[in-house]
Amino acid sequence: MKKILALILTVVLGVAACMGLTACGGDSDLQRVKDNNKLVVGVTVYPPMDYVDDQGEWAGFDAELAKMFAEELGVNCQIVIITWAQKVAELNSKQIDLVWNGMTASEELGAQIDFSVSYAKNAQVAVVKADSAITSKDQIKTAKVAVEAGSAGADVAADEAMTTVNPVTAQVDAINEVKAGTSDVAIIDITMAQSVVGKGEYAGLKIVEGVSYGDEIFAVGLRKGSDLKAKLDTFLKAKYADGTITALALEYGVGLNTEALAG
Amino acid sequence: MGEFLQVTSQLLEGFSTSVMLFILTLIIALPLGLIISFCTISKFAPLRIFFKVIVWILRGTPLMLQIFVIFYLPGLLNLFVWPTMDTGWAWFDRTITTRFIAALVAFSINYAAYFSEIYRGGIESISKGQFEAGQVLGMTKTQIFFKVVLLQVIKRIIPPMSNEIITLIKDTALANFISVLDILYWAKDFMLDGLIWPLFYAGAFYLVFVGLLTIIFNRVEKKLSYFRV
Numbered sequence: 001m002k003k004i005l006a007l008i009l010t011v012v013l014g015v016a017a018c019m020g021l022t023a024c025g026g027d028s029d030l031q032r033v034k035d036n037n038k039l040v041v042g043v044t045v046y047p048p049m050d051y052v053d054d055q056g057e058w059a060g061f062d063a064e065l066a067k068m069f070a071e072e073l074g075v076n077c078q079i080v081i082i083t084w085a086q087k088v089a090e091l092n093s094k095q096i097d098l099v100w101n102g103m104t105a106s107e108e109l110g111a112q113i114d115f116s117v118s119y120a121k122n123a124q125v126a127v128v129k130a131d132s133a134i135t136s137k138d139q140i141k142t143a144k145v146a147v148e149a150g151s152a153g154a155d156v157a158a159d160e161a162m163t164t165v166n167p168v169t170a171q172v173d174a175i176n177e178v179k180a181g182t183s184d185v186a187i188i189d190i191t192m193a194q195s196v197v198g199k200g201e202y203a204g205l206k207i208v209e210g211v212s213y214g215d216e217i218f219a220v221g222l223r224k225g226s227d228l229k230a231k232l233d234t235f236l237k238a239k240y241a242d243g244t245i246t247a248l249a250l251e252y253g254v255g256l257n258t259e260a261l262a263g
Numbered sequence: 264m265g266e267f268l269q270v271t272s273q274l275l276e277g278f279s280t281s282v283m284l285f286i287l288t289l290i291i292a293l294p295l296g297l298i299i300s301f302c303t304i305s306k307f308a309p310l311r312i313f314f315k316v317i318v319w320i321l322r323g324t325p326l327m328l329q330i331f332v333i334f335y336l337p338g339l340l341n342l343f344v345w346p347t348m349d350t351g352w353a354w355f356d357r358t359i360t361t362r363f364i365a366a367l368v369a370f371s372i373n374y375a376a377y378f379s380e381i382y383r384g385g386i387e388s389i390s391k392g393q394f395e396a397g398q399v400l401g402m403t404k405t406q407i408f409f410k411v412v413l414l415q416v417i418k419r420i421i422p423p424m425s426n427e428i429i430t431l432i433k434d435t436a437l438a439n440f441i442s443v444l445d446i447l448y449w450a451k452d453f454m455l456d457g458l459i460w461p462l463f464y465a466g467a468f469y470l471v472f473v474g475l476l477t478i479i480f481n482r483v484e485k486k487l488s489y490f491r492v
Contacts, residue, residue, distance in 0.1 A: 095338060
């Protein structure tokens with residue numbers, strides 16, 4: 001019995017030691033992805049960036065770009081759901097190769113992981129009537145402001161301590177308030193503002209120039225020092241140059257970071 | 264009604280992951296626990312002490328932390344990455360993911376530690392006289408264990424085992440932490456759409472399952488009651 005147990009123990013320890021020795025060598029992410037024949041992309045369900053469509057397939061602005069990128073690398077694209085709070089651990093432990101999920105490229109996060117070229121941006125802007133006298137943040141503070149309740153715009157209104165705030169149920173209602181004259185200013189997403197203001201029904205409105213709140217840029221997250229970054233940046237810029245990204249942005253209503261993509 | 268069906272099928276899919284994790288953990292942890300219990304009652308001191316320390320660590324730290332360590336640490340230390348299955352069988356590949364395998368390893372080791380202590384209690388509760396009687400009859404140690412002791416041990420450990428096994432099905436929800444898409448993940452996912460009832464509905468799945476387990480364990484206990492001394 002004793003001998004058997006000693007044998008078992010030896011085997012257990014031996015296996016543990018072997019596991020320790022079989023390091024998956026090389027630091028090249030590109031090589032790893034090619035060896036595994038798949039690009040693993042970590043996401044959360046976050047429309048319009050990443051979501052599962054009626055056919056059970058991943059769709060969304062980010063998901064479609066990720067699939068194209070994998071195709072360009074000549075490997076399969078595996079999109080996996082991760083816990084957002086653990087994205088850095090997921091990357092560093094090589095469970096995923098990229099975080100591609102409308103991720104805000106913040107300074108704090110930049111200390112842990114690398115970012116691709118920023119491909120999209122989000123910010124809150126002020127929409128007013130085309131003939132409005134409002135041109136500055138100070139004037140907006142004391143004006144009648146419409147925001148969507150619970151939105152980033154509502155946060156801006158609270159942070160800026162705006163005096164008269166009308167919370168409405170949708171961003172489009174906020175613009176309608178301005179159009180109807182019941183509010184002076186609507187604080188909404190730049191993505192939405194750019195797609196509707198100044199056109200059709202909303203031709204009589206404009207975005208206040210030079211005023212925006214809470215600028216956020218979206219980027220793809222990579223492991224620090226990953227050699228996938230050069231490939232990814234080239235890919236994003238090329239897809240912008242040939243119009244693919246612009247078409248996707250229109251389809252999914254995403255505000256592109258055109259300066260970064262064109263640079 | 265369409266919504267109810269959609270929620271039901273999604274939760275069922277999630278629950279199949281939970282149940283798979285439950286069954287596979289039992290298949291690995293039940294024998295592994297017995298081996299560990301032999302080690303912790305061994306007369307060979309280094310082996311005994313080594314496994315006592317292992318059991319102490321496994322029972323003394325949160326399972327959630329163990330899952331985290333087992334899933335992320337090998338990659339963070341550049342040792343290895345948990346394998347994926349590419350069998351091409353959609354349900355299997357969707358259920359048995361890298362994450363699932365790491366969770367299975369964590370659950371198996373953790374539950375084996377708890378089971379080993381239950382086995383140890385059972386084995387040590389058998390009176391010494393029975394071992395001695397076996398030896399007098401000329402039986403080997405192995406024969407005594409499998410022919411005399413084991414069945415009595417099984418009978419005695421069924422109540423604490425059923426307790427631990429019932430805990431296991433609920434603990435599988437911890438695998439959520441490394442994004443194993445179990446029933447609670449999907450229940451929470453519906454919350455993003457503003458639905459809260461799927462969460463309570465998910466509770467019913469566990470309740471029914473534990474109800475079935477309880478009935479099974481009662482049956483087994485009754486079957487073994489002829490052993491009463």
